[in-house]
Amino acid sequence: MTLPPLKVRVASELGPIDILINNHGSFQGIGPIWDCDPLVWWRDVEINLRGTFNTCRTAAPMMLAQGSGRIVNLVGGGTGNSFPHGSGYACSKAAVMRFTECLNDTTIGNDVRAFAVDPGLVRTAMTELQLSSEAGKTYLPGIRELFEDGVNIEPSQAALLIADIAAGRFDTLAGRLLRGVDDRDALAEEMDAIVAADGRALRFSSVEQAKL
Known part of the structure; x- marks a missing residue:
């Protein structure tokens, strides 16, 4: 695979990219959609979704060329549920989740996996x-x-999870959602059951799927 100039420059300056972490996070469009500045709302989507797209578009071909790589896209509130006063953030993170699935399905055959x-x-x-x-x-x-109720997740929890992803521990769950609050040992034991149930993914309910 011939890499475009930007990718050649990244490779020459940084060396091989084994893991990419997309930690794009903009959440400034707060309130009902009619109270949000359209430009602010759209900027949340652009930073979170387009930013993730751009970095993956640069790094994934390099990983494919070397035959391995792990990509981690950070999502958040609203990914799998309604978030009415944070709709721009929620829409962008739900889209990042679907993008992760699409990317993983495109690259997994070459040992490049997205989470x-x-x-x-x-x-x-x-x-x-x-x-x-x-x-x-x-x-x-x-x-x-x-x-105030004490819900304040230490960033080290997500960091340890991502370190395990980079090491290949959770390859079975490629294309799916993992959480910083997960017990990593328990998650490792549940991986096959999660895949069998097609869990940790954006899906219609089984009832709705049967109608399609």
Whole structure:
């Protein structure tokens, strides 16, 4: 496979890319959709989804050329459920989940595997905006309540999970969702059952699938 100039430059400056972690995270469009600035709402989608697309588009061919690689795309709230006052963020992360599935199905035959990871509710600059902004106080009071209740996931939990992904421990779950709060040993034991049930993925219910 002949790599375009940008990929050649990345390879020459950084060396082979064995793992790519897409930690794009923008969540500034807060509130009902009619109260959100359209440009702010769309910027959340662009940063989270287009950013992930761009880095994967650069790194995946390099991984395919070398015959191995692991890609981790971070998702979050709204990936698998409604998030009415964070619709831009939710739409982008649901799209990243589907993109991860599509990417994995495209590359897995060449030992390049993609995973979605939800790190959980971590105290970051992004969550600080939700806590301190007027829009966040008005429309996302549940975030403060969760922190006050002690829900504050250490970023090291997601980091340890990603380290295991990089080492190939969870290859069976490629294309699926893993969470920072998961017990990694228990998850390793449940992998075959998760795949058999087609879990940790964006799917219609079995009833809806039967109608299609």
